[in-house]
Amino acid sequence: MGKPRFSIEDATLFNKLHQEDNMTLRQIAKQFNTTHGVIRNYLIKYGYSYDKRKYSLNEDYFNELNDPQKLYFLGWIYSDGCVFNYPDKRYKGFSIKIQKKDSYILNYFKKLLQAERPITYEKQTSGYCIGNEYAKFQIGSSKIYNDLLRYGLMPRKTFLLKYPTHIVTDHRPFILGIFDGDGGIHFNPTNKMASLSIAGTEDILVGIRDVFQKEIGIQPNKLYKDGNIYRLTYGGVKPVVRIAEWLYSWNPPMYLKRKKEKFDMLLDVPKYGKNMLIFKCPECGSIGEFEKRTVHHLKKYKFKSKFCSLSCSGKFNRKYQLNGCKLTLEMKQKLKENIVGENKRYLKTKMNKEGIRAFMPDERI
Numbered sequence: 001m002g003k004p005r006f007s008i009e010d011a012t013l014f015n016k017l018h019q020e021d022n023m024t025l026r027q028i029a030k031q032f033n034t035t036h037g038v039i040r041n042y043l044i045k046y047g048y049s050y051d052k053r054k055y056s057l058n059e060d061y062f063n064e065l066n067d068p069q070k071l072y073f074l075g076w077i078y079s080d081g082c083v084f085n086y087p088d089k090r091y092k093g094f095s096i097k098i099q100k101k102d103s104y105i106l107n108y109f110k111k112l113l114q115a116e117r118p119i120t121y122e123k124q125t126s127g128y129c130i131g132n133e134y135a136k137f138q139i140g141s142s143k144i145y146n147d148l149l150r151y152g153l154m155p156r157k158t159f160l161l162k163y164p165t166h167i168v169t170d171h172r173p174f175i176l177g178i179f180d181g182d183g184g185i186h187f188n189p190t191n192k193m194a195s196l197s198i199a200g201t202e203d204i205l206v207g208i209r210d211v212f213q214k215e216i217g218i219q220p221n222k223l224y225k226d227g228n229i230y231r232l233t234y235g236g237v238k239p240v241v242r243i244a245e246w247l248y249s250w251n252p253p254m255y256l257k258r259k260k261e262k263f264d265m266l267l268d269v270p271k272y273g274k275n276m277l278i279f280k281c282p283e284c285g286s287i288g289e290f291e292k293r294t295v296h297h298l299k300k301y302k303f304k305s306k307f308c309s310l311s312c313s314g315k316f317n318r319k320y321q322l323n324g325c326k327l328t329l330e331m332k333q334k335l336k337e338n339i340v341g342e343n344k345r346y347l348k349t350k351m352n353k354e355g356i357r358a359f360m361p362d363e364r365i
Helices: 008-019 025-031 036-045 068-080 104-112 142-150 171-182 202-216 237-247 257-268 292-300 310-322 329-336
Strands: 081-086 091-099 120-123 133-140 183-188 193-200 224-226 229-235 272-280 287-291 339-347 349-351 357-359
Touching (some): 008 025, 008 036, 025 036, 068 171, 091 104, 091 142, 171 183, 171 193, 171 202, 183 237, 202 237, 229 237, 272 292, 310 329
Antiparallel strands (some): 183 193, 224 229
C-alpha cells in the first residue's frame, strides 16, 4: 500500500487555513495542487470538521420554474451566462459576467438565490474590449447545475443552445432576460427611426421569432448571420413599440435600466409626423391646412389653389366665368397668397383603457 500523500501535520495545516484564515477547501486545494475532495477527506480522517459552504445560498431555487423572476433569471443565463463543470476539481455551477455599470442586476439575482457569495470585479486585459470593467457572479452548486441542465443549458453553449419551448410557461420574462443580455433597442429622435435586435443561436432566434408572431402578430423577419452567431432585427416604430410593450407587460421588478430608458424615450418622443401647408381660401379668406405630400393634387384644379370647401371653389369659379373666363387683379392676388406657410404636426401615442396604443390629440410643433 502506498504512502499517504498528506500527513496529520498537513491536515492540521489544512484545518488552520480553513478555520482561522477562512480559506475555502478549493482555495487550499489549489495551493497544494490537489482537489477539494482530497482536502475534505484528510480533514475528516484526522478528526477535523469543515464547512460545507463558505457562502450560503438556496440550492433549491431552480427546482421549478414557477415564477416569472426565475424565467427572467434563466433568460440571463441563456444570454450572458454559462454553466461549467470541471471534473478534475469536482466543481460545477454557473456564472454571469456583465458590464460593471450593470452590476445591480447581479445583486438582484444574488438576492433571489439568498446567496452570500460576493460579486467580483475585473478588468479585461486581453482579447476584445481591453480595459473594460466587468462584474461577475459565480455560484458553485451541483444541485443548481443539474437543474439548469434540465432547462436546456449546457457547458460551452454558445453555438448549441435551443429555445426551451417545452419548459417556458411565460415567454415574456424569459425573452426579456435574453434581450437584456444579448439584445439592443435603438432610436434616433431626429429621423424617428427605431430598431430592436437580439443575437443568439439560430434555434433560439427562430423560437423567439415564432413567439413574436404567435403572441403579438409580428410578421417573421429573416435572420442574419453575424460571424458565428445569428441576429434577429425588427425595424420601424410600430413593431418595436409592440414588441417592447409586450416584453415589459408583466411588470418586471428588475430589468436593465439603460435599455428600458431607450424604450421610454421612444414612447415619449413625437414620432408620427406630417408636413402641413397652411392655406388661405381665395374666396372667403379662412385659414386651413393640408398635407404637403398631396400638393400635386392641385394640378387637377383650374386655379391650382386650395379652397376651404367646394362651395367657395364654386363661387370663385362663377366670378371667373362672369368675367369672361379671365382673372381680375384681385383674384390673381388672392390666388398668389393662397399658401401662407408650413408647419409640422406630430402625433404621440398612449395606452388607452383597453390596453391598446392610440393616438393622442394633435400636437403642433
